[in-house]
Amino acid sequence: MATGRTHRPATRSRGIPEATVARLPLYLRALTALSERSVPTVSSEELATAAGVNSAKLRKDFSYLGSYGTRGVGYDVEYLVYQISRELGLTQDWPVVIVGIGNLGAALANYGGFASRGFRVAALIDADPAMTGKPVAGLPVRHTDELESIIRDNGVSIGVIATPAGAAQQVCDRLVAAGVTSILNFAPTVLSVPDGVDVRKVDLSIELQILAFHEQRKAGEEPGSVPPAPAVSAAPATAPSPVAPAAAAGRKGPDGDVPAVMPA
C-alpha cells in the first residue's frame, strides 16, 4: 500500500491502524442513521451493536482519534459524525471517474451512497464509441480518448475501474500517468502500480469462493466428504506432476480473465 508512513511528528491521526480505518465508515453509517433520528448521544455499547462490532473494539478504535466521548454519558452523535468524517477526508470534495460503463459501471454511476459522502462522479468513461454521449445516471458517457484531459481538468485523484480484466492494467496506467493516485478496481486482475498509488479491489467471485469454503465445511462433510488425499500418491519421474485428477482438467473452461462484469 505504500502509505507515506514514518517521518513527520504530526502525531495524532498519524498511526491509525489500518483495521481501524476500515471500520470508521461503519461507525459513520451507524452514526448518520442516529443523527437522522435526532438521537443526541450514544454509548459505545449501543453504537457498537448498530455497527456490528463489539464495544471494546469500538472504544479502542475511537481512542486513536482522540477523546471524543464523555465518561458516564457516551458520545455526542453530531460531533462524532464530524470528527470521523474529517478523519476520513470526507469533509472535502472528491471528484472520481468511473471507467468502463457496462452493467457494473452503470450500477456504480447510479449509486446514491457516493454524493452523500463527498464523492462526486466527475465523468463516466468508456472505450466503446457507440456509448459516447449516451446518458447514464444523468451524465453523458465520454470516450476513453478524453481520459487524460478529464482527469486533469477536474483534478481527479480517485479512479474506479469497471472494465473487463483485459483492459484494466492499461486503463490503470493511463489513470496513474494522468495523476490519479487511488484506484478502486472491480476487474478480476492484479494491477501493478508505482509506489504512492493505492489500489483497493472488489472481487465478486472471490467473495463467493470464500463463502463456498465455509459452506462446504458446514455441510457436515457428508456429501463428497473430505477426500483424504488424491488417489495418486507417488510422484512421477521427470515432472513432479502428481497427475491432476479428472476434475482438474474440467476446471479449465473459460474465464481466467473474464470481464469483471461487462464489456467497456
Added chain:
Amino acid sequence: MATGRTHRPATRSRGIPEATVARLPLYLRALTALSERSVPTVSSEELATAAGVNSAKLRKDFSYLGSYGTRGVGYDVEYLVYQISRELGLTQDWPVVIVGIGNLGAALANYGGFASRGFRVAALIDADPAMTGKPVAGLPVRHTDELESIIRDNGVSIGVIATPAGAAQQVCDRLVAAGVTSILNFAPTVLSVPDGVDVRKVDLSIELQILAFHEQRKAGEEPGSVPPAPAVSAAPATAPSPVAPAAAAGRKGPDGDVPAVMPA
C-alpha cells in the same frame, strides 16, 4: 504426498487461517491463467508475483493445505488448481439466487466469473411485479413471492442480496428461513443472522472512504491540513455536545439507508 504431518484424522484442511482462505481464490486465478497457457510448473516466487503477494506468505499458505510442491522444482500447475479448487469447495455445484435485480443485480447476473467456478445462478428474484418474467442475462426474473419455493426446489444455500438497504434484512430473514446459510450482501446495512449463517458484505462506499483516507494523507497535508483539534475543546455544561461544527450539519443530507445501488 505423505504429508509427514501429525497423526491421521481428517485433521488437515481443518484449521486453515481465515487470511489464508481469503487468498486461495487469488492463487487459483493466477494458476488458472498459467494452466490456460499450458505452463506445467511454477515456483512459489513466480506464482506469488502473479498473485500479488510475497513468496514466503504463499508457501506458508500452501503448507496449510499439505505438501503439494517439489523441492528444487516448484508446484505442478494442474495439480494445484485441483487441490485449491477442492479445498474451496469449487469441485461441486453451488446454486445461488440473486435478490434485487437493479443495475447491480443485473451486473451480477451477467458476471462471467460465476459459472466457471462452480457457481450457478439458479434464479433472479425481484419484488417489482413489472420486472417479473423479464429476461435478464438469459433468465426470467421471478417474483419475490416465489422466493421460498425457489430456494427449496433448487437446494440453494448461497444467496446474494442486491436490494435497497431498507429491504435487505427482510430478504435476509426469508432466505435464511428457507434454508440459505451463506449470504453475500451488497446492501449498505448490517444484517443480523442466526448462528451458523455466514454473511460477507461488499460495500462500494466503504472502499471509497478508505481510499479517501489515504488520499488525504498523501496530499502532503497542505490543503485543509491536519486541523490539530476542534476549535471547541472544552465540553459544555449539561450535554457533552462539544458542538458539531457547521460542516457536520451539512453532512446529514440524504443517504444513510440509501439503496445499495438500485430499487428492487
Added chain:
DNA sequence: TAGATTGTTAATCGATTAACAATC
C-alpha cells in the same frame, strides 16, 4: 454522591516475514 461509561492497559491471539535446513 452513586451510577454509568469512557479511555487505557495488558494479555492474548492471529498474521506476516525472513531465514534456512531439508531435499528434490
Added chain:
DNA sequence: TAGATTGTTAATCGATTAACAATC
C-alpha cells in the same frame, strides 16, 4: 553432485479482547 526451491521454524508485528481505574 550442485543448484534450486520447498516446507517449517521462530521472531516480529499488528489486531482483538477483557478488565478496570478514571471520571463525568
